[in-house]
Amino acid sequence: MEIKIKNLTKTYQTKQDAKKILHQVNLQVHHGEWVNIIGRSGSGKTTLLKCIAGLIPVDNLSTISLGPLEMQHATEEEKRDFRRNHIGFIFQEYELFPAYTAVQNVMLPELPYKNKEELSIRAKELLETLMLEHRIKAVPDQLSGGEKQRVAIARALLNNPGLLLCDEPTGNLDRDSRDQILHILKKCQAEGRTIVFVTHDLEILPYGDRVMSMNSGKLEEVDAEIVATNPFP
Ligand SMILES: Nc1ncnc2c1ncn2[C@@H]1O[C@H](COP(=O)(O)OP(=O)(O)OP(=O)(O)O)[C@@H](O)[C@H]1O
């Protein structure tokens, strides 16, 4: 899925003040491309992913298109349907439902729409691929950070989405689990999915095709080799 972002500006309005977080961000990601995004904490990376997914409103004159969807003209319902069918979002904070087991959490977004048995089979397969087959009946409180992260990844992959928005999806994993996830995502890319991947882990950069750096809400392309030696100049 192709992503085209032009002049994206995002202001968070609070009771006290308005905070401009993204400044005139431009980004084009080609179908099947993997783009990494790095940047200091608080620079606006998660905000950018949420804008791409249409989860939060953007300022006037910002345009985001995802394949055929022009976000600025879409209704909330159209955005929600598009997200459900075409976007897998791996949240930095997992966003799992505490009352449900791992396998139920993976199935939940699709439960109102699809056959329960088929979903359950697919969810279990995904959890197995993510080395969690022994934890499918555990609720989030009984899972470690890395296990919760893998449940969140399984949920994002459930629908074979054309676009994967990954917000530090390997931040809590040991090296082996991280590499296993990266291989799964690489396979997703080989199948034609587009990936936007936020990370602090510079060892991940070679998996992607390009690196963008977010600096105080401004996004610019950087050379991966230079970043590897001097990440935050
Ligand atoms: N809902 C909100 N209302 C007001 N300010 C917000 C809101 N969400 C985030 N912010 C602020 O916007 C800025 C960017 O936040 P964001 O979560 O996008 O950063 P980030 O680059 O993802 O950081 P990290 O690497 O720590 O995850 C921060 O200063 C944050 O405090």
Ligand SMILES: [Mg+2]
């Ligand atoms: Mg973040």
